[in-house]
Amino acid sequence: MTEKTDFSQLFRAGIQATRPYSPGRPIDEVKRELGLDSVVKLASNENPEGPLPAVLEAINKAALGINRYPDAAAYNLTESLAQHLDVTPDSLIFGNGSNEVIDMLIRGLVKPGENVVYSHHSFIVYAIATRVHFECGRPVNLDKNDKHDLQAMADAVDENTKLIIVCNPNNPTGTYNTYGEFLAFIKRIPKNVIVAVDEAYYEFTTADDYPQILSMVKEYPNLVVLRTFSKIHSLAGLRVGYGVGHPSLIGELHKTREPFNVNMLSQAAAIACIENWHEVEGRRQRNRDQMDWLCNQLAELGFEIVPSQTNFILVRCDGDAGKLTQDLLQKGIIVRPMHAFGLGEGALRISVGLPEENQACVQALKEILS
Numbered sequence: 009m010t011e012k013t014d015f016s017q018l019f020r021a022g023i024q025a026t027r028p029y030s031p032g033r034p035i036d037e038v039k040r041e042l043g044l045d046s047v048v049k050l051a052s053n054e055n056p057e058g059p060l061p062a063v064l065e066a067i068n069k070a071a072l073g074i075n076r077y078p079d080a081a082a083y084n085l086t087e088s089l090a091q092h093l094d095v096t097p098d099s100l101i102f103g104n105g106s107n108e109v110i111d112m113l114i115r116g117l118v119k120p121g122e123n124v125v126y127s128h129h130s131f132i133v134y135a136i137a138t139r140v141h142f143e144c145g146r147p148v149n150l151d152k153n154d155k156h157d158l159q160a161m162a163d164a165v166d167e168n169t170k171l172i173i174v175c176n177p178n179n180p181t182g183t184y185n186t187y188g189e190f191l192a193f194i195k196r197i198p199k200n201v202i203v204a205v206d207e208a209y210y211e212f213t214t215a216d217d218y219p220q221i222l223s224m225v226k227e228y229p230n231l232v233v234l235r236t237f238s239k240i241h242s243l244a245g246l247r248v249g250y251g252v253g254h255p256s257l258i259g260e261l262h263k264t265r266e267p268f269n270v271n272m273l274s275q276a277a278a279i280a281c282i283e284n285w286h287e288v289e290g291r292r293q294r295n296r297d298q299m300d301w302l303c304n305q306l307a308e309l310g311f312e313i314v315p316s317q318t319n320f321i322l323v324r325c326d327g328d329a330g331k332l333t334q335d336l337l338q339k340g341i342i343v344r345p346m347h348a349f350g351l352g353e354g355a356l357r358i359s360v361g362l363p364e365e366n367q368a369c370v371q372a373l374k375e376i377l378s
């Protein structure tokens with residue numbers, strides 16, 4: 009009889025206890041599995057609008073050079089973004105998605121026994137990355153309005169806290185903390201605790217009192233802002249995100265960065281996005297229009313809507329959102345039940361799609377609910 013091979017015991021306890029990240033299901037997989045010709049994916053907060061023609065052109069051009077390694081320092085991309093954001097190049101670091109920058113912060117800053125404060129019902133990668141890294145997560149509950157409870161987060165900070173991650177606006181709730189709330193919070197945080205504000209959905213925000221965190225970095229050098237080209241810029245498949253912070257913090261993070269972490273095509277595509285930043289306004293507006301339409305329709309169907317500043321909506325139904333997700337899947341609509349985020353059995357997250365995709369989703373819900 010052969011002995012059962014099991015290497016899991018070789019890994020740290022936190023890794024053994026972690027479940028791998030579970031993404032929204034890919035369109036082709038669902039088509040194959042259910043034999044469907046048409047599938048609508050509203051599950052991963054992607055931009056349903058494809059890449060800009062200028063981005064495709066830049067990728068084609070860059071592709072001619074892929075026999076070489078990319079520029080490890082991402083010089084052109086750094087210069088271009090620094091100019092666009094009006095920051096110095098040494099305040100910028102790029103990652104294979106902003107996900108990688110989150111990881112660099114946790115791995116670089118936290119020693120065994122130290123901790124990272126974040127919210128329970130926030131981007132699931134914070135929980136995964138901290139569990140894997142010495143189980144250093146110290147999650148705090150959201151407030152009763154599904155917003156970060158910034159006071160509770162500040163209260164959770166102790167002498168072993170190295171990092172706080174605030175996702176603003178928050179995934180998966182779509183809620184945001186205002187400038188006033190954030191200012192009161194940051195004033196309470198010791199200067200030697202790094203505060204990372206994950207603004208993956210920044211470009212979708214329209215609220216007047218949404219805080220402009222980037223302009224606060226000069227006064228609060230312990231702030232680092234994380235953004236991405238995956239969302240409004242439509243580059244999710246290429247993986248490029250960035251951090252903006254004090255050069256001394258960014259300089260240390262660069263030491264933890266893998267060489268060539270942002271590939272050549274991603275660098276070229278991101279530069280093309282920056283050169284075409286004027287496209288962002290239209291994208292934001294179209295998202296907002298569709299968001300309003302979708303919210304109205306879902307409310308009419310009896311869902312409770314959490315107001316959102318992003319490109320997705322957290323909704324709650326009386327029943328089992330897992331079952332509803334499965335019923336929608338049978339009709340070719342992929343959405344995300346939220347039990348993995350601990351938001352309860354009735355919670356569901358729906359990303360805003362193109363008008364025809366949103367209509368298909370509402371139509372499918374009407375059929376299921378009738």
Ligand SMILES: Cc1ncc(COP(=O)(O)O)c(C=O)c1O
Pocket residue numbers: 052053104105106107108131175178179206208209235236237238244247248249
């Ligand atoms: C809040 C938040 N932060 C970061 C990310 C990761 O983005 P990227 O594609 O840049 O790694 C996501 C992706 O869904 C997100 O929702």
